[in-house]
Amino acid sequence: MAAFGTVFMPQMALAKYEEQQWSDSEIVASDSISLHPGAHVLHYSSTCFEGLKAFRHADGSVAIFRMDANVSRMAQSAKLLSLPAFEPQLLNQMVTDIVNQFADEVPEPPGSMYIRPTFIGTEPAIGKAAAPSNSALLYVLLSPVGDYFAAGAKPLRLLLEEHGMRCAPHMGMVKSGGNYASALEPINQARASVDADQVLFCPNSDVQETGAANFILIDGNEVITKALDSSFLHGVTRDSILTIARDMGMTVSERELSVSELLERAAKPGCEAALSGTAAVLTPVGTLIHNGKEHTVGNGEAGETTMKLRQALNDIQWGKAEDKHGWLTKL
Numbered sequence: 001m002a003a004f005g006t007v008f009m010p011q012m013a014l015a016k017y018e019e020q021q022w023s024d025s026e027i028v029a030s031d032s033i034s035l036h037p038g039a040h041v042l043h044y045s046s047t048c049f050e051g052l053k054a055f056r057h058a059d060g061s062v063a064i065f066r067m068d069a070n071v072s073r074m075a076q077s078a079k080l081l082s083l084p085a086f087e088p089q090l091l092n093q094m095v096t097d098i099v100n101q102f103a104d105e106v107p108e109p110p111g112s113m114y115i116r117p118t119f120i121g122t123e124p125a126i127g128k129a130a131a132p133s134n135s136a137l138l139y140v141l142l143s144p145v146g147d148y149f150a151a152g153a154k155p156l157r158l159l160l161e162e163h164g165m166r167c168a169p170h171m172g173m174v175k176s177g178g179n180y181a182s183a184l185e186p187i188n189q190a191r192a193s194v195d196a197d198q199v200l201f202c203p204n205s206d207v208q209e210t211g212a213a214n215f216i217l218i219d220g221n222e223v224i225t226k227a228l229d230s231s232f233l234h235g236v237t238r239d240s241i242l243t244i245a246r247d248m249g250m251t252v253s254e255r256e257l258s259v260s261e262l263l264e265r266a267a268k269p270g271c272e273a274a275l276s277g278t279a280a281v282l283t284p285v286g287t288l289i290h291n292g293k294e295h296t297v298g299n300g301e302a303g304e305t306t307m308k309l310r311q312a313l314n315d316i317q318w319g320k321a322e323d324k325h326g327w328l329t330k331l
């Protein structure tokens with residue numbers, strides 16, 4: 001099967017911002033944009049993006065998961081990057097239009113249609129290092145994807161990184177390309193040096209997140225994860241999992257978690273850790289690597305509560321459980 005995110009639908013939804021105005025959105029060929037090599041985004045990284053999914057239900061219908069949350073996060077990223085403001089309704093419409101266009105192509109569970117709204121500053125102006133782009137493109141790509149967590153996949157190995165950061169502390173909550181580029185070097189090094197799958201960034205011992213997912217610790221009936229601040233991405237899956245955990249009667253503690261507390265708790269039998277994200281859903285973590293030492297989380301296997309929470313989330317997404325929080329937009 002093709003690697004996650006490498007297959008695209010041939011068309012996308014596109015809207016343009018020029019002369020202080022938004023165009024209507026249209027459906028165009030996915031390879032139809034051209035950019036000047038001096039475009040603002042290519043030099044000064046005026047870009048943000050989103051990732052959400054549409055799911056096929058047993059009755060054949062298609063539903064988009066938590067579109068409003070992703071659209072608001074995109075609007076927030078755009079604001080913090082001085083990209084032009086847009087009405088949430090514009091992006092909602094673009095997402096639903098393009099998913100409608102390719103509704104027949106939405107894979108059956110455990111696959112889904114990954115939706116990638118993207119926003120870029122296009123003004124050809126290399127003198128604008130310290131000024132916003134006055135033109136921009138907003139587009140929505142679609143990519144059919146399979147199950148990221150292939151059956152039998154081993155729980156992840158995470159390297160705890162206490163010195164470096166994923167990105168600048170005020171930018172963590174912005175879903176922007178530069179943050180991902182800045183995390184690549186430590187991730188590559190962790191792969192090469194200790195065969196880690198991901199780096200868990202813990203600057204000054206503050207357990208934050210990995211390069212592309214949030215981190216949660218499950219200790220008995222309690223879920224512990226960092227409280228929202230500007231330093232990390234406010235995952236929609238994180239919020240969904242915490243809501244489901246509360247619905248199941250679990251205690252949710254959104255607070256600071258230090259590396260020493262994490263290692264101490266993780267060693268206890270029955271303790272679990274997982275990464276949450278649109279692509280990862282909820283993926284078990286089996287090993288934490290710290291200062292050259294490997295620490296097994298619980299018994300090192302996929303945790304029971306992790307899999308129960310993952311299933312409960314999938315059941316809502318797949319239309320098998322009641323959508324009591326109104327997370328689905330049915331086409």
Ligand SMILES: Cc1ncc(COP(=O)(O)O)c(C=O)c1O
Nearest residue numbers: 212213214233235236237277278
């Ligand atoms: C850095 C980072 N953290 C967390 C997440 C999880 O966010 P969400 O659950 O909204 O996909 C993502 C994206 O998937 C991410 O890129």
